[in-house]
Amino acid sequence: MGRHELKSILPAGSYYFSGDEAVAEGAIAARCGYCAGYPITPATETLERISVRFEKIGAVFMQMEDEIASICSCIGASWAGAKAMTITSGPGFSLMQEGIGYASFTETPVVIVNTQRSGPSTGQATRVGSGDIMQAKWGSHGDSQNIALSPWSVQELYDQTIRAFNLAERYRVPVLLMAEEATAHLRERIQVSEKVVLFHREKKAGAPPFGTRENDGVPPMPVFGEGEKLLVTGSTHDEFGVRRITDPVLQEKLVHRLHDKIRNNRRDIIQYENHYLEDATIAVVCYGFTARSSLFAVERLRDEGKKIGVVRLKTLWPFPEELISNIGAKMKKILVPEMNMGQVVGEVMKYACCEVIPYSQANGEIISPDTIIEQLRRL
Amino acid sequence: MVRELEQYLRPGIGITTFCPGCGEAILMGLILRAIDELQLNMDEMLFVSGIGCAAWIPSPYFNADTLHTLHGRTIAFATGAKLVNPKLNVVVISGDGDLSDIGGNHLIHGARRNIDLTVICANNMNYGMTGGQVCSTTPLGAITMTTHQGNPYRPFDLCRLVKAAGAVYVARYAVTQPFALIKSLKKALQTTGFSFVEAVTPCPVQFGRRNNLGSPADMLKDIMSRCIMKDQAEKLSPEELKDRIITGVFRDEAD
Numbered sequence: 192m193g194r195h196e197l198k199s200i201l202p203a204g205s206y207y208f209s210g211d212e213a214v215a216e217g218a219i220a221a222r223c224g225y226c227a228g229y230p231i232t233p234a235t236e237t238l239e240r241i242s243v244r245f246e247k248i249g250a251v252f253m254q255m256e257d258e259i260a261s262i263c264s265c266i267g268a269s270w271a272g273a274k275a276m277t278i279t280s281g282p283g284f285s286l287m288q289e290g291i292g293y294a295s296f297t298e299t300p301v302v303i304v305n306t307q308r309s310g311p312s313t314g315q316a317t318r319v320g321s322g323d324i325m326q327a328k329w330g331s332h333g334d335s336q337n338i339a340l341s342p343w344s345v346q347e348l349y350d351q352t353i354r355a356f357n358l359a360e361r362y363r364v365p366v367l368l369m370a371e372e373a374t375a376h377l378r379e380r381i382q383v384s385e386k387v388v389l390f391h392r393e394k395k396a397g398a399p400p401f402g403t404r405e406n407d408g409v410p411p412m413p414v415f416g417e418g419e420k421l422l423v424t425g426s427t428h429d430e431f432g433v434r435r436i437t438d439p440v441l442q443e444k445l446v447h448r449l450h451d452k453i454r455n456n457r458r459d460i461i462q463y464e465n466h467y468l469e470d471a472t473i474a475v476v477c478y479g480f481t482a483r484s485s486l487f488a489v490e491r492l493r494d495e496g497k498k499i500g501v502v503r504l505k506t507l508w509p510f511p512e513e514l515i516s517n518i519g520a521k522m523k524k525i526l527v528p529e530m531n532m533g534q535v536v537g538e539v540m541k542y543a544c545c546e547v548i549p550y551s552q553a554n555g556e557i558i559s560p561d562t563i564i565e566q567l568r569r570l
Numbered sequence: 571m572v573r574e575l576e577q578y579l580r581p582g583i584g585i586t587t588f589c590p591g592c593g594e595a596i597l598m599g600l601i602l603r604a605i606d607e608l609q610l611n612m613d614e615m616l617f618v619s620g621i622g623c624a625a626w627i628p629s630p631y632f633n634a635d636t637l638h639t640l641h642g643r644t645i646a647f648a649t650g651a652k653l654v655n656p657k658l659n660v661v662v663i664s665g666d667g668d669l670s671d672i673g674g675n676h677l678i679h680g681a682r683r684n685i686d687l688t689v690i691c692a693n694n695m696n697y698g699m700t701g702g703q704v705c706s707t708t709p710l711g712a713i714t715m716t717t718h719q720g721n722p723y724r725p726f727d728l729c730r731l732v733k734a735a736g737a738v739y740v741a742r743y744a745v746t747q748p749f750a751l752i753k754s755l756k757k758a759l760q761t762t763g764f765s766f767v768e769a770v771t772p773c774p775v776q777f778g779r780r781n782n783l784g785s786p787a788d789m790l791k792d793i794m795s796r797c798i799m800k801d802q803a804e805k806l807s808p809e810e811l812k813d814r815i816i817t818g819v820f821r822d823e824a825d
């Protein structure tokens with residue numbers, strides 16, 4: 192089916208939503224057909240809203256017995272033809288890792304919303320954190336390339352949920368929406384437009400479901416029940432899904448294609464926003480809720496004549512390497528404030544040639560603009 | 571008859587990976603016979619399996635849609651597929667370890683929800699694929715690679731477990747009772763709701779060898795001699811039932 196435009200299910204207009212509600216509405220707009228989850232703070236409200244709303248639109252919602260069952264049932268649903276999503280937070284995200292790896296390796300489109308809270312372990316369930324960024328990249332064993340998005344507002348929770356489905360369907364990959372408690376529980380006004388641009392996986396009868404000669408590296412995706420006699424397996428497989436569990440050439444080729452499929456398309460996948468970089472000598476590289484405080488702080492300091500800019504990452508994985516290396520070449524210093532002990536900052540250090548300064552806050556509270564101002568004044 | 575079953579096998583598949591004498595290969599044939607007798611359309615079937623020797627029964631051999639999943643999670647995968655496309659005839663085939671140890675929670679919840687799935691559990695009393703370790707179904711005292719002094723814990727009675735959890739069809743037969751097993755598989759495949767068939771099957775290579783059960787043929791004979799029908803078992807004392815395998819239909823809501 193590919194790219195197409197549909198009417199929004201929610202009438203166009205302005206709505207006052209919490210972030211959790213916006214995720215539910217984004218999923219509905221994207222024509223999600225199956226959602227499974229297990230209640231967990233701060234993501235529960237999304238499940239609750241979906242359980243009510245899905246009934247009305249004829250989509251399937253399941254509260255499963257745990258998060259492992261949730262992600263696995265989503266993968267089954269995806270192969271049966273539905274756009275599928277699960278919603279969780281830290282502890283549940285940890286339980287899902289094996290399933291996420293399976294989805295990567297079987298090229299199953301699925302959206303995983305991880306509304307991050309403060310960890311590790313049960314941590315502070317009602318408090319904010321952003322400590323799962325590296326887990327989004329390396330949480331499941333083996334090498335895999337998934338896509339991870341970082342929303343900073345309720346509007347973006349809505350928009351990025353739709354985008355997460357589009358990317359999952361376009362690239363046949365799990366897409367992780369790395370939300371945060373602070374935005375999930377925030378209420379803001381959002382705009383819903385008349386039309387929504389969607390992408391739906393493409394079918395091609397008889398074509399190999401796990402191999403392609405096309406440049407984008409994304410094979411067409413068939414569905415169960417149409418006589419394709421599919422072989423789907425999490426073991427290493429050839430382009431028709433036949434297990435090849437000791438062939439080194441095939442293993443190497445498959446892992447490489449799955450990497451290239453995401454890396455070679457990163458221009459299409461990666462989104463970011465630059466603010467005030469033209470004259471800046473210092474940049475704040477930030478994402479999620481912290482970007483709100485950062486932009487606010489930078490605008491105050493610019494009023495004082497300080498030449499500071501902001502780079503807001505909307506896509507965390509694949510990492511915007513070129514962007515950071517270009518910015519690193521222009522800046523004297525980069526500050527990376529994060530609600531964790533320093534996760535994205537390591538990536539920034541890898542690609543920026545200037546001085547990179549981390550700022551970590553892991554106390555379960557948002558990083559305030561004052562804190563960022565203080566950090567910037569020290570530079 | 572055997573040649574006729576070839577239509578259900580994926581073209582190009584020559585040999586299976588089961589060890590010589592493996593009961594799971596017998597089970598594979600019996601499942602296909604049940605499908606053949608019911609004249610099921612393979613284009614409408616989805617076989618979901620986990621990880622283990624038994625999980626290889628449908629994948630890659632059956633010429634239908636197959637989903638070879640993670641260890642223990644079959645019922646969750648199957649649930650998602652069935653709910654999205656109720657027209658699919660979804661059959662889960664996996665091992666005792668897969669379904670009842672690591673996957674035990676999904677098994678009872680699947681039965682409780684009574685989603686329309688047919689679950690076929692190959693009970694070979696151990697983990698065959700990983701080299702014969704203890705399983706939730708290993709008999710008390712049996713030697714495995716992780717119970718060298720004999721299994722100190724009681725096994726699960728899977729049929730009682732699944733029945734208590736709410737399955738609408740529950741039966742156990744051994745591969746040494748092929749006609750009863752085929753009949754039971756047919757019934758399970760035709761039942762709407764969660765149906766569960768436990769197939770007792772010898773694993774001569776990993777289990778039989780360590781417990782001095784002799785050749786594959788000896789193991790089959792041993793299982794045959796230990797099987798007892800449910801009605802007869804009801805007349806015996808727990809002492810007399812020691813080491814016996816009680817077979818029969820434990821629930822059939824259609825009856």
Ligand SMILES: Cc1ncc(C[n+]2csc(CCOP(=O)(O)OP(=O)(O)O)c2C)c(N)n1
Pocket residue numbers: 621622623624625641664665666667668669692694696697698699700705
């Ligand atoms: C999460 C996870 N843990 C452990 C394993 C290793 N493993 C593979 S198969 C298996 C046991 C299979 O036993 P069973 O389901 O009884 O099947 P059988 O081989 O006996 O037919 C184990 C433990 C795995 N694949 N995944």
Ligand code: SF4
Pocket residue numbers: 587588589591592593594623624694698699772773774775776777
């Ligand atoms: S290890 Fe046991 S169950 Fe596995 S194929 Fe060999 S005999 Fe069969």
Ligand SMILES: [Mg+2]
Pocket residue numbers: 622665666667692693694695696697698705
């Ligand atoms: Mg077993």
